[in-house]
Amino acid sequence: MQRAPNILLDRLRLGYGDNIVLEDVDVALPASKISVILGGSGGGKSTLLRHVLGLEKPMEGRILIDGHDIFKLDPNKAHDLRGEMGVLFQNGALLGSLTLGENVALPLREHTELDEETLETLVRLKLSLVGLDKFMEYYPSQLSGGMRKRAGLARALVLDPKILLCDEPTSGLDPITAAELDQLILDLHDTFDMTIVVVTHDLDSLFTIADFVVMLHKGQVLFQGSLDDLKNSNNEFIRQFLGRKPGERQLPDF
Numbered sequence: 001m002q003r004a005p006n007i008l009l010d011r012l013r014l015g016y017g018d019n020i021v022l023e024d025v026d027v028a029l030p031a032s033k034i035s036v037i038l039g040g041s042g043g044g045k046s047t048l049l050r051h052v053l054g055l056e057k058p059m060e061g062r063i064l065i066d067g068h069d070i071f072k073l074d075p076n077k078a079h080d081l082r083g084e085m086g087v088l089f090q091n092g093a094l095l096g097s098l099t100l101g102e103n104v105a106l107p108l109r110e111h112t113e114l115d116e117e118t119l120e121t122l123v124r125l126k127l128s129l130v131g132l133d134k135f136m137e138y139y140p141s142q143l144s145g146g147m148r149k150r151a152g153l154a155r156a157l158v159l160d161p162k163i164l165l166c167d168e169p170t171s172g173l174d175p176i177t178a179a180e181l182d183q184l185i186l187d188l189h190d191t192f193d194m195t196i197v198v199v200t201h202d203l204d205s206l207f208t209i210a211d212f213v214v215m216l217h218k219g220q221v222l223f224q225g226s227l228d229d230l231k232n233s234n235n236e237f238i239r240q241f242l243g244r245k246p247g248e249r250q251l252p253d254f
């Protein structure tokens, strides 16, 4: 895969057992852009990300990464495709018993056979990208929430992914730290050719980082398009949602 891929969500129905979480999801997330998936709590944002990662299989429909369906590839190619995707999980998902350096090194150990010296150089490089190279020997519990998110980003980036998926990157952060994280995502996007997908219910993040927006509502896609199209939408729910006052970062339950 030479360039950042697009992600096609083709007539998806997603859920668990008998519980359908999302239906009729027909969306093309553009290559090399930042797509923001909006939705209320429990609306299926994390579910969608887990499916894009290939951790769950759609009930119906397909997810195509640059035309490849992860469930149709042979196991080696599916493993390679997963290696092209970096993920920042909601809580950073760092292992508490490992230092930052060891946490960031994990994907390299799983997907490469690099010697220890090269591995350490790469880890230091990725930690410096997010401003944490001085903290390589620290444990997650010794860091602030914002630092843990940045460390999670460094780990997501360590294999030079073509796709970066972020699950509510600003949740639990104060507004200033949240704005810094948004800026970091923008800087990374400007520096590396990546397709970035951010799921959030943070309005300020939306306005700061989005090239393309998908809004999930009541188990379906209520809107997809550019930020300008979203702002110009006549849909009453969308107008209400965009009318929220500045500083009110979180959406209400909907």
Ligand SMILES: Nc1ncnc2c1ncn2[C@@H]1O[C@H](COP(=O)(O)OP(=O)(O)OP(=O)(O)O)[C@@H](O)[C@H]1O
Pocket (backbone or CB within 6 Å): 016, 019, 021, 039, 040, 041, 042, 043, 044, 045, 046, 047, 048
């Ligand atoms: N592993 C699972 N097994 C069964 N049901 C699940 C599982 N994960 C999520 N769900 C259900 O799917 C629905 C959507 O959850 P999901 O976590 O995708 O929403 P979300 O939009 O990410 O929410 P939040 O903003 O609160 O993180 C919920 O009803 C949840 O209970």
